[in-house]
Amino acid sequence: MIAIQGLLWSGDYGNIDRPINAKWSENVSRVLPIATVTAALGEWASGTGPLYRRLADGLEAAVDHGRIPIGAGLPPERHLATALSVSRSTVVAAFDALKRAGRLEARQGSGTWVRGHARPPDEGNLELVEELEGHAILRDLSGRPTQTVEFTAAAVDCAPEVTTAIVGLSGDEVSMWSRGHGYSPQGYEGLRDVIAQRLTGMGLETNTAQVLITSGATQAVLLTARLYLEPGAPAVLETPSYAGAIDVLHAEGARLLSVDMDSSGARTDQLAELMTRSLPRMVYLVPDFHNPSGVVLSQRRREEVARLAADYHVPVVEDIVQRELWLDEPPPPPIATFDPDAPVLTVGSMSKVFWGGLRLGWIRGSETTIARLARLKAVDDFGTPAIAQLVSAKLLPQIDTTAAWRRTELRRRFEVLEDAVARHLPEWTCPRPAGGLSAWAKLPSPCADELVRRAESHGVAVVPGSTFAVDHNRHTDRLRLPFVAPPHVIEEGIRRLARAWAEIDGRDTVMPPQSVVV
Numbered sequence: 219m220i221a222i223q224g225l226l227w228s229g230d231y232g233n234i235d236r237p238i239n240a241k242w243s244e245n246v247s248r249v250l251p252i253a254t255v256t257a258a259l260g261e262w263a264s265g266t267g268p269l270y271r272r273l274a275d276g277l278e279a280a281v282d283h284g285r286i287p288i289g290a291g292l293p294p295e296r297h298l299a300t301a302l303s304v305s306r307s308t309v310v311a312a313f314d315a316l317k318r319a320g321r322l323e324a325r326q327g328s329g330t331w332v333r334g335h336a337r338p339p340d341e342g343n344l345e346l347v348e349e350l351e352g353h354a355i356l357r358d359l360s361g362r363p364t365q366t367v368e369f370t371a372a373a374v375d376c377a378p379e380v381t382t383a384i385v386g387l388s389g390d391e392v393s394m395w396s397r398g399h400g401y402s403p404q405g406y407e408g409l410r411d412v413i414a415q416r417l418t419g420m421g422l423e424t425n426t427a428q429v430l431i432t433s434g435a436t437q438a439v440l441l442t443a444r445l446y447l448e449p450g451a452p453a454v455l456e457t458p459s460y461a462g463a464i465d466v467l468h469a470e471g472a473r474l475l476s477v478d479m480d481s482s483g484a485r486t487d488q489l490a491e492l493m494t495r496s497l498p499r500m501v502y503l504v505p506d507f508h509n510p511s512g513v514v515l516s517q518r519r520r521e522e523v524a525r526l527a528a529d530y531h532v533p534v535v536e537d538i539v540q541r542e543l544w545l546d547e548p549p550p551p552p553i554a555t556f557d558p559d560a561p562v563l564t565v566g567s568m569s570k571v572f573w574g575g576l577r578l579g580w581i582r583g584s585e586t587t588i589a590r591l592a593r594l595k596a597v598d599d600f601g602t603p604a605i606a607q608l609v610s611a612k613l614l615p616q617i618d619t620t621a622a623w624r625r626t627e628l629r630r631r632f633e634v635l636e637d638a639v640a641r642h643l644p645e646w647t648c649p650r651p652a653g654g655l656s657a658w659a660k661l662p663s664p665c666a667d668e669l670v671r672r673a674e675s676h677g678v679a680v681v682p683g684s685t686f687a688v689d690h691n692r693h694t695d696r697l698r699l700p701f702v703a704p705p706h707v708i709e710e711g712i713r714r715l716a717r718a719w720a721e722i723d724g725r726d727t728v729m730p731p732q733s734v735v736v
C-alpha cells in the first residue's frame with residue numbers, strides 16, 4: 219500500500235479538491251544530485267524479483283517516505299546507472315514502470331521528474347477502464363436495447379443440449395457434486411478427466427493433473443498472462459488478433475508485439491525473428507479458425523511454433539476455442555502435439571459449441587505449470603462455479619454431435635452472408651473462412667471506422683478491423699462480420715450496411731486503397 223503524501227492532483231479530473239502539500243511544493247523543479255538519490259535509495263537491490271522492479275520499488279519507497287521529494291528531477295538514466303552499477307536498460311525499465319504507474323513523468327528535453335499522485339485513489343485506474351469501455355465489443359456485450367442488427371459478438375446462442383443437461387440433472391448427481399465446501403481452484407476431477415480424455419483423443423496425451431478448469435477461455439488467457447508477464451514485458455500476438463486477448467494482455471501491462479498473418483496463419487519467420495530480437499515472455503496464437511480472420515495455422519507452421527517455443531523456452535498459449543467449427547475440414551493437431559516438452563499451453567472452452575453463458579474453459583499444460591496457474595486461479599476466484607462444471611462434464615462427452623449440428627448451421631449462415639454481400643455490396647470481398655464464426659470482409663478502401671460510425675445510424679452494429687489490430691492503424695479496410703444470427707437477420711443487417719456504405723462510397727473523405735493486407 220502506498221502512503222499518500224504530497225498530493226498534487228493533475229488538472230484533468232474535473233472540479234475536485236486539490237490538496238497540495240506545501241512541504242513538497244517548495245522542492246519542485248530541482249534536479250537532485252546523484253548522491254542524494256543513491257542515499258535515498260538505500261538497500262534497494264536486496265530482495266527478489268527482476269532488478270528493474272526492485273529499483274522501481276526502491277524509488278517509489280524513497281518518494282513515499284519523503285527521501286525523494288515530489289516535484290524533484292532525477293539524474294539522467296546513464297549517470298544513475300553508473301552510480302548504481304547497473305545497466306542503463308535497468309534504469310530505463312524502472313523509470314518506464316514508474317511512468318506507467320503515474321509516479322514519474324518525462325519532460326521534453328529536461329529529463330525525468332517525480333510526480334505527485336495523479337488522481338485520488340478512489341477513482342481507480344481510469345485510463346484503463348476508459349480504454350476498455352471504448353472497446354466496441356464490450357460496449358455491445360453490455361446491451362443495446364434497440365432494433366439494431368448486431369454484427370458485433372462472434373458468439374453462438376445456447377445449444378438446446380445445455381438446457382436439456384440442466385433440466386435433466388438428477389438429485390444424486392447434484393448431491394455428489396455438492397459434497398464438501400465447493401471450492402476447487404484446479405476444478406473438479408471428473409470434469410478434468412473428461413477434458414484430458416478428449417485432448418488425448420486429439421493426439422495430445424494428457425492426464426488429469428495437466429488440466430486446469432477456468433471461468434471461460436478469457437480467464438485462462440488472463441492467468442497465463444499473470445504467470446508470465448509483468449508491466450512492460452513483451453508479448454507476441456498475431457495481427458489481427460482476438461480483441462479479448464489484446465485487452466487482457468494490455469490490461470496486464472504487456473508491451474504488445476505482433477506477427478503478420480497470411481493464408482497459412484501466423485508468420486513464423488517473423489516469430490523467429492522476434493524470438494531472437496525481443497525474447498517475448500509469452501506468445502498468444504489462435505491456430506484453429508482464427509478470430510477474426512478464419513485462417514488455420516498450417517501443420518508445418520505448428521511444428522515451427524512448437525520448435526521455437528522449445529528452443530527459446532518461450533511459453534506459447536494456443537487458443538483452440540473454435541477448433542470444432544470447421545466449414546470444410548478439421549484443423550491439424552494442436553501445436554502442443556508437435557513437441558511434448560515445449561512450453562505450449564492449450565486453451566479451450568465450452569463457449570463456441572455449447573454456450574458462453576456457462577463461462578467454462580480450461581488450460582492444458584505441464585503438471586508444474588498447471589499447479590502454478592491453479593494458485594493464481596485460487597487468488598482470482600477460488601474456483602469456477604461447481605454447477606457450470608457439473609453441466610459441462612455432462613455435455614462434453616457429446617460435443618461431437620453438438621459440434622456437427624453447429625457446423626451445419628454455420629455453413630448455411632455463411633452462405634446467406636456471402637450471398638447478401640455479393641448482392642448488396644458487390645465491391646466488397648467476403649472470403650470464405652476455413653471455419654469459426656465470422657468472415658473478415660474486405661472493403662475497397664480503408665474506411666471501416668467511418669463506415670461503422672455511420673452504420674450505427676442505419677441500425678446495424680459492426681466491429682471495424684482496427685479493433686483487432688495489435689498495432690494502431692492496421693486492418694482499416696476490414697470488417698468482422700459474424701454469421702451467427704438467423705438468416706433473415708443477416709440479410710437485413712447487410713442491407714442496412716449497404717445503405718451506410720452508399721453514404722461514404724465515392725466521397726472525398728475515402729482515402730486511397732492501402733497496400734498492406736493480411
Ligand SMILES: Cc1ncc(COP(=O)(O)O)c(C=O)c1O
Nearest residue numbers: 434435436460509567569574579
Ligand atoms: C479466440 C477466442 N478465444 C477466447 C474467447 C472467449 O472465450 P470464453 O467465452 O470461453 O471466455 C473467444 C470468444 O469470442 C474467442 O473467439
